[in-house]
Amino acid sequence: MKVTVVGAGAVGATCADNIARKQLCDELVIVDIKDGVAEGKAMDLMQTAQLEGFDTKIIGSTNDYSKTAGTDVVVITSGIPRKPGMTREELIGINAGIVKNVSQSILDKSPDAIIIVISNPMDTMTYLALKSTGISKHKIIGMGGILDSARYRYNLSKALNCSPNDLQASVIGGHGDTTMIPLTRLATYMGMPVSNFASADVLEKVAADTMVGGATLTGLLGTSAWYAPGSAGSMLVETIVRNERRLVPCCVALDGEYGQSDICLGVPVIVGRNGWESIVDYKLNADEQAAFNKSADAVRNMNEILSTLNL
Numbered sequence: 001m002k003v004t005v006v007g008a009g010a011v012g013a014t015c016a017d018n019i020a021r022k023q024l025c026d027e028l029v030i031v032d033i034k035d036g037v038a039e040g041k042a043m044d045l046m047q048t049a050q051l052e053g054f055d056t057k058i059i060g061s062t063n064d065y066s067k068t069a070g071t072d073v074v075v076i077t078s079g080i081p082r083k084p085g086m087t088r089e090e091l092i093g094i095n096a097g098i099v100k101n102v103s104q105s106i107l108d109k110s111p112d113a114i115i116i117v118i119s120n121p122m123d124t125m126t127y128l129a130l131k132s133t134g135i136s137k138h139k140i141i142g143m144g145g146i147l148d149s150a151r152y153r154y155n156l157s158k159a160l161n162c163s164p165n166d167l168q169a170s171v172i173g174g175h176g177d178t179t180m181i182p183l184t185r186l187a188t189y190m191g192m193p194v195s196n197f198a199s200a201d202v203l204e205k206v207a208a209d210t211m212v213g214g215a216t217l218t219g220l221l222g223t224s225a226w227y228a229p230g231s232a233g234s235m236l237v238e239t240i241v242r243n244e245r246r247l248v249p250c251c252v253a254l255d256g257e258y259g260q261s262d263i264c265l266g267v268p269v270i271v272g273r274n275g276w277e278s279i280v281d282y283k284l285n286a287d288e289q290a291a292f293n294k295s296a297d298a299v300r301n302m303n304e305i306l307s308t309l310n311l
Contacts, residue, residue, distance in 0.1 A: 001025040001241050004071040004113075006102050007078035008032035008041045008060070010223075011118060014230025015075055015237075020045055020056045022234065024241050028058045029068050033078070038062055071110035073240055075233050076102050076129070079119040091120050092305045096128055103129045114139045114240060114275045117251070118233050120224070122175045123299045126251045126264040128306055138275040142251025144175025145266035147232040149249055151213040152182050155206045156189075160197050166190050170249050172266045172282070173295035177215050180266070181291045182207040186282065236271065243273035252276050259289065260296045263303070 003025040005016045009032075016030050032038040042060030049055065061067040068074070079095035099119050106113055115133075117126045117140070126142035133140070148171035150164075157164040169187035173180050184203050187194045194203060209216075217225040239246045250269050254260045257279045258267055268280040284292060 002027045002029070002071050003237060003241070004029040004031060004068045004074040004106065004110075006031045006074060006076050006106070007119075008034070008038040009077065010226035011229045011233070012075070012077035013041050013045075014226050015077060015118075015233040016041070016058070016230075017045060017048075018231055018234035019237055020049075020054050020058060021052050022238060023054045023056055024234070024238050025056060025072070028056050029061060029071070030058065031061045031063065031065065031068060033063050035062050065105040065109050068106060069109040071106060071113045073114045073116065073237050074106045074110070075116045075118060075237060076106075076125075077118045077230075077233070078102055079125075092124055092302060093309060095119050095121075095125060096306060096309055099125045099128055100132045103133050107133055107135065111135075115141070116233060116236055117142045118229060120175075121302055123179075123251050123264055123266070124302045124306065127253075127303050130253055130264060131306075136275070137253035137255075138277070140253070140264075141236065141269075141271070141276055142175065142264060142266070143229070143233050143236055144180075144251050145171055145249025146236060147229055148175060148180050148182075148210065148213070148266070150228055150232060152187075152206070152210045155209050155213070156187060156194060159202050159206050160189055160194065162189060167194070169194070170268060170282075171210065172249055172268065173292055174265060174299045175251065176298070177212050179295040179298045180211055181288065181295060182210045183282065183288065185285070185288070239271045240273060240275070245270050245272040245277070247280060250276060252279065254279075257281070258284070258292055260293075263296055263300055265292075265296055265299060 030038040039060035042058045119125045122142045122144045152169045153164040153167045269276040
């Protein structure tokens with residue numbers, strides 16, 4: 001099994017570190033455009049192999065995609081991170097060309113690879129990867145819903161004073177401060193509705209805090225977060241390479257599901273060795289569906305910016 005991580009920044013390096021520690025592949029390639037960075041981080045990670053007890057071979061490459069040949073799963077993290085005050089929309093013009101070129105370069109050497117998109121704005125970059133490559137929609141997955149759901153469980157665990165591992169809670173919709181939808185109605189603590197343990201006001205605040213989770217961290221750190229995004233990316237790789245068929249919220253292409261088409265948006269999907277297999281219907285109520293439609297409209301507006309770029 002071979003995995004490639006494109007982008008050796010904080011998110012990519014964290015993702016690669018987790019992949020290596022979990023021994024999810026025999027060979028892991030890290031690619032970056034900056035001279036020596038991927039090679040240096042690959043060497044640094046390889047020097048932890050004996051300390052951490054893994055045997056994965058890690059290779060660094062400065063923009064040489066020949067070393068990625070035979071990749072089964074690629075994680076695209078490349079692009080500039082969001083800076084304080086910067087919207088995800090403002091990232092499109094910069095990151096769109098990067099994501100398109102990376103996707104095509106990977107598939108040129110590994111036509112059967114499954115593509116995981118982390119680059120922001122993630123919903124639009126996932127849609128771009130789908131439209132610019134022409135490969136099966138089941139082989140292109142945006143990671144955002146997994147990260148947003150992890151942040152939701154974190155906020156819920158603080159409010160309920162419990163372990164996040166005892167919670168089931170999902171976020172669907174767009175991966176953005178105003179487009180994500182924490183599904184409070186379906187959130188549970190050890191099988192019981194979270195509404196049994198917290199008031200409506202508390203749960204409303206939890207959802208609101210989750211929606212601005214990325215912006216909150218950007219304000220604190222001065223750049224985008226990396227530990228949780230990198231971990232979320234490696235979790236998705238694990239689900240694929242180990243054929244775990246987990247039910248997770250991911251950004252995928254919709255063709256009538258949840259009332260939307262010609263868009264990539266976060267919905268619950270079953271993910272296994274061949275990519276995402278099927279979309280699960282959560283049976284949204286009227287308010288949730290209205291929120292989902294509003295989220296789709298916002299993401300579609302961002303997608304329209306792609307048509308104005310010379311890609």
